[in-house]
Amino acid sequence: xxxxxxxxxxxxxxxxxxxxxxxxxxxxxxxxxxxxxxxxxxxxxxxxxxxxxxxxxxxxxxxxxxxxxxxxxxxxxxxxxxxxxxxxxxxxxxxxxxxxxxxxxxxxxxxxxxxxxxxxxxxxxxxxxxxxxxxxxx
Amino acid sequence: xxxxxxxxxxxxxxxxxxxxxxxxxxxxxxxxxxxxxxxxxxxxxxxxxxxxxxxxxxxxxxxxxxxxxxxxxxxxxxxxxxxxxxxxxxxxxxxxxxxxxxxxxxxxxxxxxxxxxxxxxxxxxxxxxxxxxxxxxx
Amino acid sequence: xxxxxxxxxxxxxxxxxxxxxxxxxxxxxxxxxxxxxxxxxxxxxxxxxxxxxxxxxxxxxxxxxxxxxxxxxxxxxxxxxxxxxxxxxxxxxxxxxxxxxxxxxxxxxxxxxxxxxxxxxxxxxxxxxxxxxxxxxx
Amino acid sequence: xxxxxxxxxxxxxxxxxxxxxxxxxxxxxxxxxxxxxxxxxxxxxxxxxxxxxxxxxxxxxxxxxxxxxxxxxxxxxxxxxxxxxxxxxxxxxxxxxxxxxxxxxxxxxxxxxxxxxxxxxxxxxxxxxxxxxxxxxx
Numbered sequence: 001x002x003x004x005x006x007x008x009x010x011x012x013x014x015x016x017x018x019x020x021x022x023x024x025x026x027x028x029x030x031x032x033x034x035x036x037x038x039x040x041x042x043x044x045x046x047x048x049x050x051x052x053x054x055x056x057x058x059x060x061x062x063x064x065x066x067x068x069x070x071x072x073x074x075x076x077x078x079x080x081x082x083x084x085x086x087x088x089x090x091x092x093x094x095x096x097x098x099x100x101x102x103x104x105x106x107x108x109x110x111x112x113x114x115x116x117x118x119x120x121x122x123x124x125x126x127x128x129x130x131x132x133x134x135x136x137x138x
Numbered sequence: 139x140x141x142x143x144x145x146x147x148x149x150x151x152x153x154x155x156x157x158x159x160x161x162x163x164x165x166x167x168x169x170x171x172x173x174x175x176x177x178x179x180x181x182x183x184x185x186x187x188x189x190x191x192x193x194x195x196x197x198x199x200x201x202x203x204x205x206x207x208x209x210x211x212x213x214x215x216x217x218x219x220x221x222x223x224x225x226x227x228x229x230x231x232x233x234x235x236x237x238x239x240x241x242x243x244x245x246x247x248x249x250x251x252x253x254x255x256x257x258x259x260x261x262x263x264x265x266x267x268x269x270x271x272x273x274x275x276x
Numbered sequence: 277x278x279x280x281x282x283x284x285x286x287x288x289x290x291x292x293x294x295x296x297x298x299x300x301x302x303x304x305x306x307x308x309x310x311x312x313x314x315x316x317x318x319x320x321x322x323x324x325x326x327x328x329x330x331x332x333x334x335x336x337x338x339x340x341x342x343x344x345x346x347x348x349x350x351x352x353x354x355x356x357x358x359x360x361x362x363x364x365x366x367x368x369x370x371x372x373x374x375x376x377x378x379x380x381x382x383x384x385x386x387x388x389x390x391x392x393x394x395x396x397x398x399x400x401x402x403x404x405x406x407x408x409x410x411x412x413x414x
Numbered sequence: 415x416x417x418x419x420x421x422x423x424x425x426x427x428x429x430x431x432x433x434x435x436x437x438x439x440x441x442x443x444x445x446x447x448x449x450x451x452x453x454x455x456x457x458x459x460x461x462x463x464x465x466x467x468x469x470x471x472x473x474x475x476x477x478x479x480x481x482x483x484x485x486x487x488x489x490x491x492x493x494x495x496x497x498x499x500x501x502x503x504x505x506x507x508x509x510x511x512x513x514x515x516x517x518x519x520x521x522x523x524x525x526x527x528x529x530x531x532x533x534x535x536x537x538x539x540x541x542x543x544x545x546x547x548x549x550x551x552x
Contacts, residue, residue, distance in 0.1 A: 054464035084239040188330035
């Protein structure tokens with residue numbers, strides 16, 4: 001397990017330009033948020049799909065750190081995303097992640113994405129990370 | 139919307155050999171359960187993957203009926219399943235479905251599958267049904 | 277690597293009631309076929325989704341045996357299926373599998389499913405198998 | 415159907431900052447390529463997952479235009495991506511898309527992603543676009 005402070009420190013080093021904020025991170029869970037940049041906005045005032053996928057991917061990564069300790073070498077092996085509703089461009093995006101399984105070689109989790117202030121999710125992601133061999137003992 | 143009695147009647151006609159029981163069905167949700175048959179069991183005392191996929195597919199179908207009325211012509215267009223843990227062969231399987239979106243032409247939902255008596259899910263499914271044009275007005 | 281004869285022998289022992297025929301199996305590929313049973317048929321003369329998923333799953337398993345040797349303990353970890361067209365009930369189903377990656381711990385492949393005699397696929401599957409640790413040296 | 419010139423004109427207007435090049439676009443197919451930017455590179459000299467997802471998404475969009483005419487309102491409803499090998503940071507990325515189905519309300523296609531000069535794919539995507547009602551008659 002890693003504390004929120006440890007995760008924040010690691011993520012800031014690994015992604016110095018990243019713009020998300022970790023709201024919470026605990027055993028098998030994480031919540032992060034970020035505001036969409038100008039370059040993330042699509043015509044019509046919505047947020048691009050890859051922006052949503054990137055945020056979900058980060059939420060999974062943070063939840064893994066929070067559960068088994070900082071694991072830089074965990075890599076995404078599969079992501080499945082369903083786009084449900086148009087996000088609102090000028091609202092923050094919120095990603096709520098719950099890990100469904102943390103095994104020896106794979107971690108599987110789901111992420112529900114929201115526009116701040118709206119209870120209906122804008123997208124839903126299920127993702128798998130491949131864990132390095134020694135990860136569980138970290 | 140359809141009541142549990144209406145859904146049961148429809149499902150029994152459409153799938154006369156089906157062996158699941160609808161535990162609950164309401165707005166955007168359904169829970170169903172069934173015991174694995176001998177032909178569903180794999181060597182090692184576990185349940186076959188297609189048995190799990192079929193149960194998840196049925197749970198989505200039931201949740202759609204419960205939400206927009208009996209919709210025989212709704213058809214599965216996509217299913218994504220992650221197998222998480224080995225189900226126990228002699229326990230009932232339980233499928234808990236929540237619809238994430240019910241739009242004009244698509245319904246998207248997730249299903250978490252359990253072996254009775256264990257809180258850790260055995261599989262997780264996200265599925266999409268294509269809805270016939272007039273479905274929303276039923 | 278395993279020969280077609282070795283794979284046939286293994287599959288017949290592991291799945292004595294199975295009804296598919298292995299048409300071809302080689303490095304990173306396999307083609308199998310089967311006729312739909314009465315219990316696989318859905319109202320309207322089509323084939324059930326789980327029947328298609330099961331056939332795709334088997335094609336992946338056969339292709340893995342053909343590529344790295346008989347690997348009984350390989351297990352499906354993820355399957356994503358898109359249903360494209362209604363299969364024809366009284367035609368054989370054909371599953372053509374190509375492995376996209378065979379790594380140390382995961383094998384990923386795609387399967388295209390056809391009704392015999394029609395070039396337009398009825399479904400498309402991408403699946404991942406988790407490989408046991410010693411599999412690569414078999 | 416739309417010609418390559420028409421698609422290029424539309425894409426340049428819709429995505430004025432986009433950096434991909436359409437190599438080919440025809441009936442149910444498209445090939446596009448782009449060089450990874452500095453901001454797409456991850457530590458270790460590889461390309462970020464969202465960069466790959468974005469390129470695959472664009473390839474699907476271009477193939478749809480090439481097949482049914484310019485369709486600005488087509489929107490991604492589902493994407494499933496498997497990451498297979500690390501892309502090489504200083505090579506162009508190539509996305510080869512083939513549509514598996516173009517129906518009245520949905521188009522489904524697969525995209526295989528390569529690092530230029532290597533025949534082993536770095537990622538594989540299956541995606542679904544929801545088509546606006548009048549799209550087929552365009």
